[in-house]
Amino acid sequence: MQLRYKFTLILITLILSVKAQSVEKDVLFFVDNDPVYISEFLRVYNKNLDLVQDESQKDVDEYLTLFTNYKLKLKEARALGLHNKSTYKRELLNYRKQLAKSFMTDTKVTEAMVEEAYERISYEVKANHILVKVEENASPEDTLVAYNSILKFRNRALNEGFETVRKEVHNGKSVFGEELGYFSGFRMVYKFENAAFNTGVDEISKPFRTRFGYHIVHVLDKRKSRGERTVAHIMIVEKKGDSLAEKPKVRIQDIYKKINQGEDFEALAKQFSDDQSSASKGGLLKSFSGGQLGSQEFEDVAFGLNNIDDVSEPFQTKYGWHIVKLIGKKPIPTYEAIRPELEEKVKRDDRSKLIDEALYKSLKTKYGIDDKQPALDYFESILSEDYFKRTWRLPNGFTEDKPLVKIGEKQFLYKDFGNYLFEAQRRRGQKGSFKSIVLKKYEEFLHSNLVTYQEDNLENDNEEFAHIVNEYRDGLLLFDLMETTIWNVAKTDSVGIQDFYKTHKNKYVLPQRIDAVVASSSKQKVLKKVAKLLEKNMALDQIKTLVNSNDKVEVIFTSGIMDANHQALPKSFQFKKGISKVYKHNEAFVIVQTKEVLPKTPQTLEEAKGIVINDYQAFKEESWLKDLGNKYKIQINQDALNSIKTQIKK
Secondary structure: HHHHHHHHHHHHHHHHHHHHHHHHHHHHEOOOOOOHHHHHHHHHHHOOOOOOOHHHHHOOOHHHHHHHHHHHHHHHHHOOHHHHHHHHHHHHHHHHHHHHOOOOOOHHHHHHHHHHHHHHEEEEEEEEEEEEEEOOOOOOHHHHHHHHHHHHHHHHHHHOOHHHHHHOOOOOOOEEEEEEEOOOOOOOOOOHHHHHOOOOOOOEEOOOOEEEEEEEEEEEEEEEOOOOOEEEEEEEOOOOOOOOOOOHHHHHHHHHHHOOOOOOHHHHHHHOOHHHHHHHHOOEOOOEEOOOOHHHHHHHHHHHOOOOOOEEEEEEEEEEEEEEEEEEEEEOOOHHHHHHHHHHHOOOOOOOOHHHHHHHHHHHHHOOOOOOHHHHHHHHHOOOOOHHHHOOOOOOOOOOOEEEEEEEEEEEEHHHHHHHHHHHOOOOOOOOOOOHHHHHHHHHHHHHHHHHHHHHHHHHHOHHHHHHHHHHHHHHHHHHHHHHHHHHHHHHHHHHHHHHHHHHHHHHHOOEEEEEEEEEOOHHHHHHHHHHHHHHOOOHHHHHHHHOOOOOOOOOOEEEEOOOOOOOOOOOOOOOOOOOOOOEEOOOOEEEEEEEOOOEEEEEOOOHHHHHHHHHHHHHHHHHHHHHHHHHHHHEEEHHHHHHHHHHOO
């Protein structure tokens, strides 16, 4: 017996030893005694590989340094108890609930809704409508009055003409008769969109209800979507407070004349456009489709250009004066290309209600929930008229501990639904028979608990969901830590900021600048004439009068304080007083009259405060990380690291 006992003990020891070695091989490093596994490092490294801009972060050793610093910070955050803060827990819970929605949709129903949405955005409908307003929770009497009104308007519209009735009944309060213009998918609430797209051209829809009230829609036209436009523009805005600045309308007309004279649009945009985000790119804007911009005037002009390289006449929007050049036209993207974007829109739209219904149905199937619920008869029998007065109570002798429905491992009792009924009576709009009220409230109760149970157990069902939640949990914790330990402290540490500024004062200097006038022309000969006039200190308006004519703009001036990176200055320009030679710049010729050279100027702490605080925060963080490295010991498993490097090279 003793020999058998010894043999068993040796065997158990060997098994535990092998298991320990296996676990140790899976560990990349320890933060004190907390293990960090190879699998986590590889997953995060591979996930972020294509996102990092700094090539050094793609190096395994460099990335490991970032990762160990990350884990040090998380260790400190938990040591400070930041994971126990109520605000942290609340935000994490809200995010988790929001994320869970994307993992709990019925894929077949979602796909059908996305396909329908693609069909809708491929067309545009032009329509007008009449709306009779009525609240969503209006009484049956008010609802009937609104319905009868819209029905009467429809009958009149069929006989008298929609436009005649629309203009007559509109009062801007209870009845609205509006022109809607063209619209595509997602521009209206889903029920309205359905009615518009399912009604034929020149037809009037049957009455339908949205959350705003009852509508009828008159469809005037349907056409293929105009797709996307890519344009470049030159924008001139009014310089408020600058009395010497040229009027935007005059300046844009001068630029337009230069375009008609054959000068390059992109070069002129680089020289003169006040839209700094696009000027350096020759005025190029991101592609857009109808309804995407905040200016209908701009869209109408852009979509009105038919041929590539067509240029509009100057026009005004609320942003300023523009000239637009058509760069590209693109039809609606393919379904596969736009599908992910459409799916996100569908989930945020009224369409989501249909997706929710499909989810409830699938969860009932998953957890074996029968549609029939015999217990509802009992709950119907205990309701009274007090429910409508919001004074109803569960009766004496209420059967509270009887099983009602089981979802997974969780058993719900009569008392759970009874309490739900009691709380629900406080809501407004409790109308209908006891039977219909109990059925509706039970569906709400069941659906809510089905979703909650699935959400609570989603990390066990879905590995990807678990990873994303963990990443957000750590990221949120890290944000709280940095805010309390570095960012807020650095902002309020006035003495530390002042000392840091004094130590690094040479870093905070305004560059050399000039007070100058830049003359630009497509003709070198013209600039030689302008240079002579500038030498005589002639006013710019006078020079323009002499050089330009009503039909032809030969020169445009730009003046002000400029540094070496100003768009009007050639890269090779040397800062010195006087009138420069003629430079070739942005496909035009320029001369520069430098009135004064402003030397490099040290910035005061107040002038450079934003940059100083950022630098001070980085300095504090670097020092703090060194302290954390001393506080929590990092032990790297070199064999595991070598194994990772081998895997990545393959």
